[in-house]
Structure formats: C-alpha cells, structure tokens
Amino acid sequence: ARIWEMVRDPLMGIVADRTNTRWGKFRPYILWMALPYAVLAVMTFTTPDFGATGKIIYAGVTYLLLMTVFTAINLPYSSLGAVMTSDSYERAGLNSYRFIFAFVGQFIVTGTALYLANYFGNGNSAKGYQYTLTLFAVISFILFMITFKSTKERVRPPREQKQNLKEDMLNLFKNTPWVILFFVGIISFVMFAMQNLTIAYYFKYYIGDEESVQLFNVIGTVALIAGIPLSKPLSKRFGKRNVYIASSLLSGIFFVLLYLPGAQNVFSIYTLNILAKFTYAPAVPLLWTMLGDTADYSEWKYGRRSTGLVFSAATFAQKAGWGIGGAIAGWMLALFNFTPNIEQTTLSLTGIKLMISVFPGVLYMSCVIMLYLYKID
Numbered sequence: 001a002r003i004w005e006m007v008r009d010p011l012m013g014i015v016a017d018r019t020n021t022r023w024g025k026f027r028p029y030i031l032w033m034a035l036p037y038a039v040l041a042v043m044t045f046t047t048p049d050f051g052a053t054g055k056i057i058y059a060g061v062t063y064l065l066l067m068t069v070f071t072a073i074n075l076p077y078s079s080l081g082a083v084m085t086s087d088s089y090e091r092a093g094l095n096s097y098r099f100i101f102a103f104v105g106q107f108i109v110t111g112t113a114l115y116l117a118n119y120f121g122n123g124n125s126a127k128g129y130q131y132t133l134t135l136f137a138v139i140s141f142i143l144f145m146i147t148f149k150s151t152k153e154r155v156r157p158p159r160e161q162k163q164n165l166k167e168d169m170l171n172l173f174k175n176t177p178w179v180i181l182f183f184v185g186i187i188s189f190v191m192f193a194m195q196n197l198t199i200a201y202y203f204k205y206y207i208g209d210e211e212s213v214q215l216f217n218v219i220g221t222v223a224l225i226a227g228i229p230l231s232k233p234l235s236k237r238f239g240k241r242n243v244y245i246a247s248s249l250l251s252g253i254f255f256v257l258l259y260l261p262g263a264q265n266v267f268s269i270y271t272l273n274i275l276a277k278f279t280y281a282p283a284v285p286l287l288w289t290m291l292g293d294t295a296d297y298s299e300w301k302y303g304r305r306s307t308g309l310v311f312s313a314a315t316f317a318q319k320a321g322w323g324i325g326g327a328i329a330g331w332m333l334a335l336f337n338f339t340p341n342i343e344q345t346t347l348s349l350t351g352i353k354l355m356i357s358v359f360p361g362v363l364y365m366s367c368v369i370m371l372y373l374y375k376i377d
Helices: 002-017 027-044 052-084 088-119 124-151 165-174 177-205 212-238 240-257 266-280 285-301 307-335 348-354 358-371
Strands: none
Touching: 002 052, 027 052, 027 124, 027 240, 052 088, 052 285, 052 307, 052 358, 088 124, 088 212, 088 285, 165 177, 165 285, 165 307, 177 212, 177 285, 177 307, 177 348, 177 358, 212 240, 212 266, 212 285, 212 348, 240 266, 240 285, 240 358, 285 307, 348 358
C-alpha cells in the first residue's frame, strides 16, 4: 500500500496535467470521483461474511481502491487554488479557508464517529461503523458537488505548450524554488511523524497520564485553527517567504522549549504546545500557496506549466517525510533503550522528551536555511 502510495501521487499529477475538458483540468475529477469515493468508503468499512483469509483480501483490496480514488480526488482539489486565481494573495486566502475547514472537518469526525458507531450499531460495531461511514459518505458527496459547481479554473498552461513528460520532469528539477519547497516538505513531515509517534509515550511514561493525549492534541488543533487566518494578512504585509521563515523559527523555538518543563508542570507543557502550534499555523496554507507560485515561476522561466505535477511531487515529498520520520522515531526509541509497558530508565525518558521537543524543533528551524535561498518575492 505504501509503495503504491508513492507512485500514484505523481502519476495522478501527470494525468491531471494532460486532462482537457470544458470544466478544466482539475475540477472534472471532483465530479467524476465523488461517487466512487463515497461508495468505496462504505465498502471499506463493510465486513463481508467471508472467512479470515477472504476478509483480509477484501480489506486489502477495498483499502487500496479507496486510497487510489482518494488521490484522484484530493490531488485535483489541492491544486485548485493555484488555477482559480493568478493572484498569489488570493491563493493564500483560499488555502487558509481550506485548512481551517479541514481541521473543523477533523473535529467533527473525531468527535462524532465513536458516538455514531455506538448509536447505529447498538452493540454491533461492524454495523455501526458501516452506517457511520455511509452518513459521512453522503455528506462528502454533497460537499464535493458544491465544490465542483462553485469553482472555476482560470489559470491555464500557455496555448503553445506541447505535452512532453520528459521536459516537464526536467523543468521541475530545474525549478529551484520548487526543489527548496520539496525538501522543506520532507523535513516538516519528518518532524510531524517523530512527534506524533512519540507523544503517547511522553504522556504515558513521563507525564503519567495517558488519557490526556487526546486533549493535548485537540488543544493544539484549536491553536492551529486560530493561527491560520493570519497567513494572508501577514504574507501580504511581510511577504510569504519571510512569514514562513518567522513561523519556522518561532515554532521551532517553542518546540525546543517543551524539553524544559517537569512532569508536574502541565500548564507550561500545554502553553508551549499552544504557542508552537499557533506560530506554526500561518505556514500551513503558505506552503501550498508557494507551490502555486513555483508553477507560475516555471511558466515564466521555461514557458511550461505543470500544476498537477508540481503539487503531486510535493505531496510525494511529504509522504516520504512521514515514512522517514516514522523510521527515525523507531530507531531512536531503540537507541535510547525504550521498552514498552515497564518503568522507563532515565535514558529512555530523556530520549522521549528529546523526540517531542528538541529534535523536531531543530529540524523545523533548519528549514530557515533553505528558505533563505527561495527567491520568489
């Protein structure tokens, strides 16, 4: 599944760039894939009356199909902001709204899924989750139709551009601003993976309150939602690159400071997490806005525009970063002699603290070095 995941994103970007319809290059996939996506979501959470082997095969096939269709609808959706307007600050606004409501959607699902599954299932969890996903699938289909009907593609490749995959790939890696954002995406997601895979251990073994992880994450998400609207006005006032640099520095510093509070100083731990997520928030929509700028840059510099490829290769980088970060987290836990479900040594506790604070903080601050080389203003 993970190998196919790395292949399908760039593949979808290449396909979208070569799509030409009266609706544009990206909008049609929202129309075409909304129903398959909803149906496959329900199928993936349906438990057939098969034997153990049959259920495993069914689960694997439906999961692979669901995530393939997800890519086919999510990548065009992610690319829409870059082709709805050529105004870079309008793109920042579009991406701000996009991520605010993405986190709101996350809250709705995480806050209601278990309750709905219990309600619909009445003791049968398989039935409960099937009905819950049916409800979410219907809502998702309606929202995708609204998205399709209420958007318009205005930015298109030059009329004289001929399709040439080899040239598109060469231009992509000659596009220095894009290459910089590619590595910034990898580093950022290495940081996220390291933190996310360690935070439960931090609360269980250092704080001694495993149940508080969810509250910690919820409060961090609220801080993100509060900080995202600052992205557009700040970037208009100071420039996108400069805001991203400031966000990386400040957020990195607050993450590093998370190392200092003792296990009983919960107020300081939560406060630093809020500050880190709030100062990080403006960079969330800015990365996607700046990717749209690199597509413009390629058109200006080389006379070719490949918006889908630009965005798909960037999502590939982020997934690669997530995988790398997960592997590094596992290696580091082993290095610090971590053993689950026992009282931890001083060394392993120190390692866990470093992995949710200093290591990711320093990694995120290192993005500043690359962003100084980013020259699109």
